[in-house]
Amino acid sequence: MNLLGPTVVVLAVVLAGASSLRAETGAEGWLRYAPIVGGAVSRRGTIPDAVISLRNSDVLNSAKGELIRGIASTLGKRLRAEQNVSAENAVVLGTLEDVRRHFREIESSRPLGPDGFWLRTVRNGGKKHWLIIGGNDRGVLYGTFAFLSRIARDRSVDDLDDLETPSAPIRWASQWDNLDGSIERGYGGRSIFFDNDAVRGDLTRAGQYARLLASVGINACAINNVNADPRILIADFLPQLARVADAFRPWGVKLALSVDLGSPVAVGGLKTFDPLDSAAAEWWKETVHEVYKRIPDFAGFVVKADSEGRSGPSQYGRTAADAANVIARALKPHGGILMYRAFVYNHHLDWHDMKADRAKAAYDYFHPLDGKFDDNVVLQIKYGPIDFQVREPASPLFGAMQHTNEAIELQVTQEYTGQQRHLCFLAPMWKQILDFDMHVNGATPTKEIVEGKTWRRPLGGFNAVVNVGLDETWLGHPLAMANLYAYGRLAWNPDQSSEEISAEWTRLTFGNNSQVVATISGMLLSSWHIYESYTGPLGAGTLTDIVGSHYQPNPDSAEHNGWGQWIRADSQGVGMDRTITTGTGYIGQYSPEVQKKYETLASCPDELLLFMHHVPYTYVLHSGKTVIQHIYDSHYDGGAEAAGLVRQWEWIRGKIDDQRYEEVLNKLKYQAGEAIVWRDTVANWFFQKSGIPDAKGRVGRMS
Ligand code: GCV
16 A cells, blocks of 8 residues: 555645635636535536637637646646647637537527537547537627636536527716826726826736636726716827737727717817717717727727716707717717716705605606617616615606617716625625516516616616726725625526626635625625615615715705705605605606506615605604604614625635735724714714604613
8 A cells, every 4th residue: 555645635635725716816816716625626627627718819729728727727737839739638718600510519509699619528439529609700709718716616617518698789888087097086006007097008907907807707898987078088098008908808808988079179170069060970970980990809999978077968958868879870880889878866955845856857858769770889777766876766767768779877886885895795785776677567586677687678788897907906895705706606597696796706806615605795795785774775876985986974954955866854744755746756767567666654674765765763664663663773783784895704714825914904903993983973963853762772781
């Protein structure tokens, strides 16, 4: 018996375990390909010796490189890159067309649309091939990432027949980066794209970002702020932007830009930017033509107009459809898309007017324009009718534009949800919105509307404000990357559950130890509820400083101004009356079924009560508590649960690398302290307003 054998194996396992705990910065995100410990030997036997790419292209080369890198890192095996299909075990990369030429058994009848992929194992004469088949080159890349994700999560790849098609063609990311390198609502450092009014010389991070985006199926990225600097379109900038497109291209991520509607005047030297003026239209055509000369695969533009002080068509008495179409027509011959943001509202609303309601603005403005937008225009609608609050109902506009392409706008950057200093995993919130049934002619969940399925629209999908920065962790908190991952996964397949997504992300980011997976997933899944509990109760919105940083607690700031994020709290009660019967009529913007749900107190869910109704503090919720006691209790519970997150994290000490362990621990301790500040500020504020003491005697004691 060879006594050395087991010793070597044990040593190897120990070393492999140790190496998986090496200090990590988080820069690799979920693509760290940590060595797989345990079970690796048998799996290594099933992994091929070679990778064959049936064609060459930038994207296929990325897929091949990624495969070699991923297998080497997870399984310690270096694949040989071969040109031809030979009689050996190999991974084969190609589109359906490519693969069928070599593997007759592959049917072409499977519905493999653009960007889709099919992972399929085939055996011939004792040899095995792992086919990674794409609907196009991008699909091959996505299939490669899916294949590697399985291995990294310790799932078998022995027998595969897995076909996936993305939910919608538009799966974009947006950055609110300014040309000077700052980022509006960015909490992960300065821009990876811009500095000092120019594109950065070193775009390494831009390429790495594109790799992360591609790994979750994101196919375009708008890199500059929607409060767009018109200089982005001057001729000098184009070659610089082309460099960003070059950095993105190997990963199948197309470049997009945000543009200012006033550009024909601001940088074009025209006297008008009236969308119906022929000179303005010509200017857009020529400008777009120049963009495509430099960047042939350019994705399109995002436009914020007539919003928060931006220029817009209203200056000429024109509509959003006029504005969108003039740019869309310039993009059309090149295959470009125009994303027009529905975030249009008056931020000088009259606070005294009880019928005034910011939540109604988008529907009131856009619903009459349904059917007037060109086919390459997509209306980009924020998930709720206000502005990325911790809790909002799904925007009624989703159900109101049957003849218009739609996309949902989400926010990975946690503007109102803790700004990456607090843990707040947003997938459960996004799922609630995506699954929400608008009940327009039968069952019409929001996700199917934006996918374009409900009304058979040619385009539709998703765009999220991400705002990564130069910080090594990208977003400023190692756990915040779960939101970027979740966004990509949901844009790919909105039917995936938050539980699946959080477990996947945790395995990829922190390893497959079951205690680690259970602990971190559990923390992620409870975090939105916890954050909501100590910030904004019962649908009142995040009770932060509305007019400032959107971070600290400041319920007062919601009121007495024109921004319209009012909660209408006085000595007797709280909440916006948005009913049809006595309120602003907002609820009337939904279908009759949804109206029924929200219009009466009896049927309105507690979690949105104060969004829909004004009620006395003594009103008794479905839970049996009064509104005021719920506010007190939820803030105290939320504060305690935030402290609980620290303790949960401590359970996994020594089971993940120390660097990320310590960094997250410090952030969670900070969050627990901030949660107490929130708790005391909000609870005391309501105590002073209502004069009703806390039944449990805590509020006002400042303990
Ligand atoms: C880019 C919110 C943010 C603004 C942002 C705006 C928008 O109001 O606070 O910073 O502007 O939304 O989405 O356009």
